[in-house]
Amino acid sequence: MPGYDVTGWFGALAPANTPRDVVTRLNRAIVAALAVPEIREHMAGEGLEPSASTPEQFAAIIKADIAKWQRVIRAANIKPD
DSSP states (O other): OTTOOOOOOOOOOOOTTOOHHHHHHHHHHHHHHHTSHHHHHHHHHTTOOOOOOOHHHHHHHHHHHHHHHHHHHHHTTOOOO
16 A cells, blocks of 8 residues: 555663663663674564664654554544543
8 A cells, every 4th residue: 555654663661751871771782682693583583673773763763653643543533432
């Protein structure tokens, strides 16, 4: 379908007020883990494509997904039960 793009993702989130140095350390640890061949192979075996990003890149992905699904919800006039 033209314009149809849905990608699922998993990510690590922390509370909004988490100190920047803690976020940086967590991100470095996650990026390092995703570089380990055994971890990448295990994830691939589960049908996942490991991808590391910066906290800012991940925040942009989340923001874009929120905007995309808001448009879908409004266009379909979806209301909570």
